[in-house]
Amino acid sequence: MQLKKTQNRPLFYGMAAMISTLFFCVGYAYSEEYSSSQYTVLDPVMNAGGYGSSTNFSLLGVISQISNGPGSSANFGDNAGFLYYPSVSSPAVSATPGSSQVSLSWTASQGYSGWAVSGYNVARSTTSGGPYTYTSLGNVTSDTQTGLVNGTTYYFVIVVKDAFARAIASSTEISAVPVAAVVPPSGGGVAGGGIITTKPPPLVPTAETAAEFSGKAYPFSKVFILKDGQIVKRSIADAEGNFVGKLTGLAAGDHSFSIYAEDKNGIHGSLFTFPVYLTKGVTTVIGGIFLAPTISVDKSEVKRGERIAIFGQAAPNAQVTININSNIFVQQRSDKDGDYLLNFDSSALELGASSVKSKQALGSEISQFSNGVGFKVGTKNVKIETSGCAEKGDLNGGCRINLVDFSIAAYWYKRPLNAAFKEVEAKYLNGDGKIDLIDFSIMAYYWSG
């Protein structure tokens, strides 16, 4: 690597050092700028070590140039500068009891704005709320806690760790009671061709195979539970947005469950999907599901400089983070009914297409981001009536993206489109004049079952 030294900067360094001292009370020194054929690092800054903190921030250490956002190439990756509201989503957890053991699996936490997940801890206790004992794990999404006492209730929390192994998020607590095994029934076979399945043995052959769900959506929202892409259960959330649901008579094996909610304005929230292995004759408990807020806008086009209303429903009194075009973040608190509203000044946006999404945080729980909603920044205001229907994928106009839409697309797969369907494809899919995997991917994203 070739290094370059920058000269004649005493004035700037002096000012920078003063500001640094004033604002952060941390001593900085500029290092050399350097570059290679692949990248250039400007004004690299290193602190002398140790942490700095105040009531408003905590400084973990700096080895960075001063710039916004992450950068990367095939050979090097870097995250630098002021990363807005970095966070990770809380995992949803499933617990399947076995004999003297409980199998846990959880959804991978998603890091935003540069925050990466390095691993998880499993916290375990026989008392709700702890104190817990911890098992440290790498970046995996399942674990089996063994050596447990049958008949005793165990409580588990999954703790998410950052690159420094510091806890940055956690799931809600989930419980399970290990039960003594009985003789497994004959038959059943091995799933998926029979190579590797290390699942706990069946416990009570006569008991039903079931899945029990719990989580948080929006006050009085309609909650839909999908199994392998099709709606199998509907429920209503309570005033706090909490919901529960139980599916019985299920087949043992790997399932893909999805949950979404429809708010009081008829707006569909984003699909929260997680794979779960169901053991024959055992009820698997899936908890800590925290749905992303619903989101909508009042205009399909906003005149640049004027305001656009961004709104939706979240859990009551949740901290809602609204993200516009990936680089503008605004935080709002939802009211007691879960409503949030941001009248956003579009002056900050460039002319052209924009999109907005949101997530919510309540206590230590953080949701994933919602699906994005698009609007245009232009020269006029075009109001839209909120239909609640997804902006893409709805090929038959039924306001749901399901097997019917999939079948319509499947009909045109690898066939030349007629003129009428070309218009549908242009409006609801990717507009390339053909039906291929990309169009099915778009439908899978907006899927509502």
Add this chain to the structure above:
Amino acid sequence: MKSIVTVPILNKITRFLVPAVAFFVASPAFSAQILFQTEKTSFSQNEEFLISAYVDTEGEMLNAYEGKIIFPAQFLEGKEVRDGNSLVNFWIERPSLQQPNEGKQEIVFSGITPGGFSGAKGFLFSIIFRTKQSGTGTIQADRLRFLKNDGKGSPVPAHASSFSFAISSEISTSSPIKPILDDAPPEDFMPFISNDPNIFDGKNFLVFSTQDKDSGIDHYEVREGNGAFVRAESPYLLKDQSSDADIEVKAVDKKGNERTAKVSTEQEPEGKQKFLIFGILLVSALALIGVSVRKKIWKKSSSN
């Protein structure tokens, strides 16, 4: 000559004021892959083995996958594809053995997982092979396409390490791969009748899909009225467009277990449901008012 990057002082101060308060781990260059897994790589002649294909999403949320698995037909005979328990919920092209062509045989697949899948070992499907003549060869994946669950179908780099095998001149004495023990029917499901101006000239068609977690779905059959069951694929154009006769769809798994479901009409969109509920409430209210008025009139007339 070395160039010096110059930035206005104000810009520099702004950049400095933007505090670098955290240090995060950079994301590595991303690439999803298909993993092949089997118990061994050396075989005798006439030996059966099973190889499973898994998806490692490398932390990304994916929702669409397609590609083909290619193997040399002179060394291997593809016997069976098992897709029960696959992470794919809806197959666009269900993985199946194609006819050998120019010494090669292929398995083409394409499908989606609504809402996406993220994981290090998502099961796609497995294949049972029987070895033929001695020699060496590879099983490889080609034309892989993995798409993100981002609403745009953004592609991610996808790759698969080829699986190399060797077949000796010995004749196998090992027993064939055990068939899946599957005495359970496919899962319950609900076929719909629908119509759309964009397919089948707006005529009524049937849509259906279900899962079988053990051996996987083999095929579907449809019966209209008292007719016979006929093999069908979704979407299925109904022969009788006007009949009110019962329509049944039978899902058959690869072990011959069957699940038959009766057809219901497609669910009304929510808006229409609301109108329907409003209509029912309105009619009920009018009926109550009518009854109440009638009672009052009756009371009046009886008191008179």
